[in-house]
Every structure is written in structure tokens, then in C-alpha cells.
Amino acid sequence: MILVVLENQRGNIHAFSKEAVAAGQSLGSKLGMDVSILCLGENASSLKEQANDYKSKSLILAEHDMISAYSADGYSKVLSDVIKDVSPKYVIMGHSYMVRDFLPRVSAKLDIPFVSDIISVTYDGDSPIFARQVFNAKLATNIQPDSSSNTTLLSFQSAAFSSDEIELGGSDAVSVFEVSLNAEDIKSSSEPEFQESASGVDLTTADVIVSVGRGIESQDNIPMVESLAKAMGAEIASSRPVVDMGWLPSYRQVGSSGQSVSPNLYFSVGISGAIQHVVGMKGSKNIIAINKDEEAPIFEIADYAVIGDLMEIVPKLTEELQK
Amino acid sequence: MKIAVLTKAIPSYESSIRIDSSSTWIDESVVNFVVNESDSYALEEALQIKEKLDNGSEVVVVTMGSQDNTSKVLKDGLAKGADRAIFIQNEDSNTDPLSIAKLFSQNLKDENFDLVFSGLQSDDLGSGQTGVLIGELLGMSTATLGIETDIQDGKIKIKRELESGWFQWVTLPFPASVSIQSGINEPRYPSLKGIMGAKRKESKVIDGQLSDDPKQNFINLFVPKTEKATEKIEGDVDGIVAKLMDILKNKLRVIS
Numbered sequence: 001m002i003l004v005v006l007e008n009q010r011g012n013i014h015a016f017s018k019e020a021v022a023a024g025q026s027l028g029s030k031l032g033m034d035v036s037i038l039c040l041g042e043n044a045s046s047l048k049e050q051a052n053d054y055k056s057k058s059l060i061l062a063e064h065d066m067i068s069a070y071s072a073d074g075y076s077k078v079l080s081d082v083i084k085d086v087s088p089k090y091v092i093m094g095h096s097y098m099v100r101d102f103l104p105r106v107s108a109k110l111d112i113p114f115v116s117d118i119i120s121v122t123y124d125g126d127s128p129i130f131a132r133q134v135f136n137a138k139l140a141t142n143i144q145p146d147s148s149s150n151t152t153l154l155s156f157q158s159a160a161f162s163s164d165e166i167e168l169g170g171s172d173a174v175s176v177f178e179v180s181l182n183a184e185d186i187k188s189s190s191e192p193e194f195q196e197s198a199s200g201v202d203l204t205t206a207d208v209i210v211s212v213g214r215g216i217e218s219q220d221n222i223p224m225v226e227s228l229a230k231a232m233g234a235e236i237a238s239s240r241p242v243v244d245m246g247w248l249p250s251y252r253q254v255g256s257s258g259q260s261v262s263p264n265l266y267f268s269v270g271i272s273g274a275i276q277h278v279v280g281m282k283g284s285k286n287i288i289a290i291n292k293d294e295e296a297p298i299f300e301i302a303d304y305a306v307i308g309d310l311m312e313i314v315p316k317l318t319e320e321l322q323k
Numbered sequence: 324m325k326i327a328v329l330t331k332a333i334p335s336y337e338s339s340i341r342i343d344s345s346s347t348w349i350d351e352s353v354v355n356f357v358v359n360e361s362d363s364y365a366l367e368e369a370l371q372i373k374e375k376l377d378n379g380s381e382v383v384v385v386t387m388g389s390q391d392n393t394s395k396v397l398k399d400g401l402a403k404g405a406d407r408a409i410f411i412q413n414e415d416s417n418t419d420p421l422s423i424a425k426l427f428s429q430n431l432k433d434e435n436f437d438l439v440f441s442g443l444q445s446d447d448l449g450s451g452q453t454g455v456l457i458g459e460l461l462g463m464s465t466a467t468l469g470i471e472t473d474i475q476d477g478k479i480k481i482k483r484e485l486e487s488g489w490f491q492w493v494t495l496p497f498p499a500s501v502s503i504q505s506g507i508n509e510p511r512y513p514s515l516k517g518i519m520g521a522k523r524k525e526s527k528v529i530d531g532q533l534s535d536d537p538k539q540n541f542i543n544l545f546v547p548k549t550e551k552a553t554e555k556i557e558g559d560v561d562g563i564v565a566k567l568m569d570i571l572k573n574k575l576r577v578i579s
């Protein structure tokens with residue numbers, strides 16, 4: 001059996017969880033396994049209502065006062081108990097920040113593999129092989145988890161599967177898992193989620209974005225890219241390291257922990273193309289990327305791959321644009 | 324407060340990454356090893372906590388890997404201000420996060436650290452699991468993606484980064500294992516005095532054997548395929564700029 005675990009995101013099923021449902025159903029049909037869906041913890045009964053139409057063998061509800069708000073302690077304990085009870089061959093979730101936070105704990109508690117951040121699945125006969133990115137997306141690797149393990153934990157990178165592929169048809173059965181938790185199981189406490197005050201710039205409405213990465217090398221070179229942006233009538237954006245180093249304010253950051261943008265043109269300068277950056281800009285209609293490394297992963301999604309030194313190209317191009 | 328900081332040697336971003344003849348690892352002879360990015364932030368956070376508490380806290384840098392790749396990482400950590408180093412020597416290129424975490428926890432258990440800091444993700448394996456696994460194996464509280472920390476009343480408060488601009492504060496009792504997100508602070512450079520002093524600091528070498536039943540392993544590395552029809556533009560700068568002007572004007576019409 002395959003167990004898909006749904007995550008709550010401020011009242012709704014997390015988008016990654018929907019993709020996890022599609023992933024679970026796909027694996028289930030390839031391997032001839034039933035799929036069950038677990039609604040766990042925070043907002044579980046509402047998640048169950050929202051998941052009612054998904055085709056599954058059973059919908060399992062695991063609720064308790066002590067996990068009515070997320071905690072790594074509580075979630076890892078309860079999910080481990082569910083796994084011991086229903087013995088799924090695979091447990092599937094989306095590779096969200098919450099999954100990073102607690103799923104390794106389940107792996108260690110039960111001494112079972114957790115293959116994280118999977119981008120695709122192939123099959124060697126009846127055994128699935130999972131691919132994930134390594135070396136900062138410069139390479140990928142195939143992984144075959146230990147087949148003698150009773151259960152394997154899997155998390156899928158966003159867009160590895162599409163929620164459009166979810167098979168509907170409802171659930172054959174609904175069951176409630178008896179959660180048992182003691183006060184000493186949960187050592188941490190958490191405060192409500194919050195957003196930092198919004199900024200003046202809305203990158204999401206920009207038509208053209210010039211985005212700068214660590215290839216710019218120093219804060220002194222930022223004005224060079226600002227001039228290019230100005231000459232193109234573009235907003236300036238950046239990758240995370242540029243913000244981490246304080247060269248641009250955080251509201252200019254594009255990626256999984258920044259903004260998601262889809263301009264007509266995304267002009268990327270000295271950005272390698274790590275997945276956490278790419279998820280925030282791959283919806284752009286046109287992508288031009290300048291990078292001196294011919295093998296930079298950004299070129300995999302670029303329409304125009306400019307292989308060269310940005311320090312030479314950017315000033316020249318700006319000069320031409322200003323003419 | 325006794326703080327361990329896990330710092331890993333990874334290929335620098337300029338290094339050329341080539342699959343070796345085993346097809347399960349890369350050719351390390353052409354790679355320049357540097358400290359994993361988020362680990363430098365983790366070390367800085369530990370050093371700042373030590374300085375702030377000012378009560379004789381200890382910061383210990385810990386690394387696992389081969390002698391050749393990791394030597395710079397430990398020296399750098401000591402030069403920046405760590406009090407001592409633990410080097411778990413292992414010449415294999417093992418890729419199973421759980422085996423790696425077990426090796427760490429077996430060797431760190433008797434140290435009874437109050438805090439274990441790690442980076443949120445290594446730039447080579449990218450499992451994003453090690454710190455949390457070690458926390459569970461050592462019976463510690465855990466948190467990930469720390470972007471601010473505050474030690475108060477015998478507990479550590481951590482501001483966690485959530486997706487797309489959301490955050491959350493969590494409070495953990497000690498001992499705790501916390502993974503640190505990049506950008507949390509401004510990592511220092513080693514001072515000349517620090518570099519000189521590093522030589523006199525204790526560096527413990529442990530012969531580390533990974534468990535022989537990995538739960539998962541790389542079976543083969545491969546180069547990802549291009550998803551799009553990408554047009555390559557290369558050559559001399561004038562040619563590139565002329566071509567870009569043409570594309571911006573005539574194909575994309577973003578300038579007139």
C-alpha cells in the first residue's frame with residue numbers, strides 16, 4: 001500500500017500535497033498497490049473534506065489536541081505510529097519546508113530510508129528508481145532504496161507531478177486513527193505563522209526583469225546591472241546569495257523563499273539556476289541567461305543561452321541600449 | 324553552552340563537475356573544495372552566541388570526509404574562532420543520509436552537546452536531512468531553516484523560514500539540533516591572529532566507519548537533459564551584444 005500524507009497550508013491542501021496525490025496514484029497503478037490518504041494534525045478534518053473526491057482506498061484521519069498546530073515532535077511521532085499500524089510500502093509527501101522539518105525524524109525513528117526532493121521516477125521491472133538533483137543541479141542521480149526496507153519515505157520536488165493528473169472517484173472507506181500522545185512527547189512550542197511587512201515593489205507585475213546572481217562578485221558591480229535594467233525599462237531582481245550578502249533588499253529575491261515571477265522577459269545575469277531559484281521564475285515567457293559556464297543548469301530552461309563573461313557583456317549591452 | 328557546528332567540504336561553484344568512471348561519484352581530482360555555504364552561516368551564529376553569552380561557552384567544528392577534502396574546512400573554522408575541531412575521517416563517498424547521521428551521532432554522543440548547528444542543505448548531496456536525523460538519533464529537539472536565534476531562559480528561540488515569505492518562531496529546550504538558513508548573519512573572515520592561533524588548537528581525529536547496510540545509495544549519476552530548445556549565443560563580445568540587441572528588438576520586442 002502507498003500512503004500519501006496531506007499538508008495543511010493556511011486552511012487548504014498544500015499545492016505540493018496535491019502533486020503528491022498524483023505521484024502516489026501513478027506509483028500505485030504502476031506497482032499494483034492501493035493508495036490511502038492520511039489527513040494529519042492541523043486542520044485535518046477540513047483537509048479530509050477537500051480530499052473527498054480523490055480516488056483512494058481509504059482516507060485516514062489522525063487528529064489530536066496536541067497536534068492541532070504543527071510541531072516536528074508531534075507530527076513525527078504520530079506519523080511513525082500510523083506507519084507501524086498500516087505498514088505502507090511507500091509514504092509520499094511534497095518536498096515542502098514542513099517535510100524538511102519533520103520527515104527525517106520519522107526516517108531515524110523507524111530506521112527506514114527517506115529519499116528526498118525527487119524529480120522523476122523510472123522503473124526497473126517492479127522496482128521504482130527515483131531521480132534527484134545533486135551538486136547544485138549540475139548533475140542528477142538515480143537512487144534505488146534498500147528493497148528489504150518495509151517502508152520507504154519519499155518527497156517530491158514541486159512540479160515532478162502535476163495536480164491535473166489526480167484521478168478522481170472518491171474514497172472506498174474513511175477511518176480514524178487513534179492518536180496517542182503524552183505531554184512529554186512534545187518538547188517544542190510554536191507561535192503563529194506571520195509575514196514580514198510587504199515592500200513597495202511588486203515584481204510579479206513586471207514585464208521585464210533583470211535578475212542578478214552571485215556571478216556579479218561584489219556590491220560595487222550592482223550599479224552596472226542597475227544601469228542595464230534601467231536601459232531596458234526593467235525591474236531588478238536577484239538570487240538569494242545577493243540578498244544574503246546585503247547587496248540588494250530581500251524583496252528583490254526570486255525563488256522558493258522569495259517571490260515567484262512570470263514576466264515576458266527574465267534576463268538572468270550570473271545566476272547558476274539552482275532549483276530553489278528556478279521554481280520562482282521558470283514560468284517566465286522568455287528567458288535570456290548570461291553565464292560563463294556552458295554547463296550552468298540555468299541554460300536548461302533558457303530560451304537564449306549567452307555563454308560569456310557578464311563583466312564584459314553587460315556594460316557593452318547597456319551602452320548599445322542607451323544609444 | 325557546548326555547541327557543535329557541522330561544516331562540510333563541498334566542491335566550489337566554479338569547479339568542474341565530472342562523473343568518474345564508477346559513475347556513482349565525481350572526479351574529485353579536478354575539484355576545489357570549500358565550506359558549504361549554509362554551514363558558514365551556522366558557524367557564525369554559534370560564534371556570536373558564544374560571544375554574547377560570554378560564559379565560557381565552547382564551539383566545536385565537526386566535519387566528516389576525506390583528509391584531502393576537509394583539511395581546509397577545519398582550519399578555516401578554527402581560524403574564525405572555534406575552540407576545537409573533531410574530524411571524522413572517512414575516505415568513502417557514501418551518499419546515504421541515515422548512515423552519515425549515525426556516524427555523526429555515534430561519535431558525538433559522549434560529548435553531550437547542548438546545541439548542534441548544521442547547514443540546511445549540502446551543496447553536493449543536497450539531502451537536507453543530516454541535522455534533523457542527528458537530532459532524532461541523539462534524542463534532541465529539532466528545528467530547520469533558522470533565520471534568527473535567541474537564547475532565553477534556558478531555551479533557544481528560532482525564527483524559522485517558511486515558504487514564500489512566511490515565518491514562524493519556535494522555542495526548543497536543550498539539547499537541540501538546528502539547521503541554519505543562509506543570510507542569518509554576516510559570516511566573518513578569519514583574522515591573521517586567528518589563523519596563527521588555529522595551529523595550537525585541539526583537533527581530534529576519529530576513524531569513522533560507515534554502516535555497511537546503507538538504506539539508499541546513488542546507483543548512477545547523469546547529466547540532466549535540456550527541457551527547452553535553447554539557442555546558444557557565444558563568441559566575441561561585440562557579436563554577442565549585436566545578437567542580443569536583435570533578439571530584444573525584433574524577436575521579443577521589449578525595446579523599440
Ligand SMILES: Cc1cc2nc3c(=O)[nH]c(=O)nc-3n(C[C@H](O)[C@H](O)[C@H](O)COP(=O)(O)OP(=O)(O)OC[C@H]3O[C@@H](n4cnc5c(N)ncnc54)[C@H](O)[C@@H]3O)c2cc1C
Pocket residue numbers: 212213214215216238239240241242253254255256257258259269270271272273274275276277280290291292293296308309310311336443444
Ligand atoms: C530551502 C532553500 C531555499 C532557497 N531559496 C532560494 C530562493 O528563494 N532564491 C534563490 O535564488 N536561491 C534560493 N536558495 C539557494 C539556491 O539553492 C542557490 O544556492 C542560489 O540560487 C544560488 O545563487 P546564484 O545562482 O546567484 O549563485 P551561484 O550558484 O554561486 O552561481 C553563480 C553563477 O554565476 C556564474 N558566473 C560567475 N562569474 C561570472 C561572470 N563573470 N560572467 C558570467 N557568469 C558568471 C557562475 O558560472 C555561476 O553559474 C535556497 C536554497 C534552499 C536550500
Ligand SMILES: Nc1ncnc2c1ncn2[C@@H]1O[C@H](COP(=O)(O)O)[C@@H](O)[C@H]1O
Pocket residue numbers: 329330331332359361362385386387388420423440441442443444445446448449450451452453454
Ligand atoms: N560530511 C559532513 N561533514 C560535515 N557536515 C556535514 C556532512 N554531511 C552533512 N553535514 C551537515 O549537514 C548539513 C545538511 O547536509 P545534507 O543533509 O547532506 O543536505 C550540511 O549543511 C552540514 O552542516
